[in-house]
Amino acid sequence: MSRPDTDIMRRWLKLYLVMGSVNTxxxxxxxxxxxxxxxxMFQFREKGVxxxxxxxxxxxxxxxxxxCAEHGIPFIVNDDLELALELNADGVHVGQDDExxxxxxxxxxxxxxxxxxxHSLEEARxxxxxxxxxxxxGPVYPTISKPDAEAVRGTTVIEQLRTAGLDIPVVGIGGIHASNAAPVIAAGADGVAVISAIAGAPDSRAAAAELAGMVTR
Known part of the structure; x- marks a missing residue:
């Protein structure tokens, strides 16, 4: 799987699961x-106690x-470049404190x-x-999945990016689930990234399907 164009990237970001063994x-x-x-889309995030x-x-x-490969789902590694290189992963996701x-x-x-x-227009640029x-x-809403998460931003930063004319694909993250996903998309995000909303749900398939229905309307 190669680097996508912007339109494909937007489609891949619709419902982005982030997970590791600490989440399930x-x-x-x-x-x-x-x-x-x-x-x-899927991100392997192996962090935490x-x-x-x-x-x-x-x-x-x-x-x-x-x-992921069996189903044509992009496989992204969180903040571990060496692991991504070893696996020939589709990509890497990094935070502001990473490389x-x-x-x-x-x-x-x-x-x-x-x-x-x-977490701001400056960081986005x-x-x-x-x-x-x-x-x-993000984090758009309060989250329990990342104890070191930044302060909650709501949809403000997403709106600022779009108002400033930044057309880069954007995924909202942090405390998102089916009942609060719609405002994230309405603010200008192309999709939502979730951890516990799927990994911590009693029925992962049903939780994903419900979220998918909210972000693809």
């Missing part, structure tokens, strides 16, 4: 169910990557996806200048 005891099962429910390291982390990442997108782009090459978390393909903007 059955990541492979959850991913398969989420794909069946309609997710369009009890996160896998070393060979165990690589093995899980590879298994999840294979599931600069320009460095990631240089190491990954021109054909991979680079996503960047942005810098990410675009550094070669980002899309922005993850």
């Amino acid at each position: 005891e059955t990541p492979e099962q959850v991913l398969r169910q989420a794909i069946a429910g309609g997710i369009t 009890g996160a896998l390291t070393g060979t165990a982390c690589v093995q899980l990442a590879r298994r999840l990557q294979e599931i 600069a997108a320009s460095v990631i782009r240089r190491r990954l090459g021109p054909d991979k996806i680079v996503g960047v978390s942005a 810098q990410a675009i200048a550094d070669g980002a393909d899309y922005l993850g903007v």
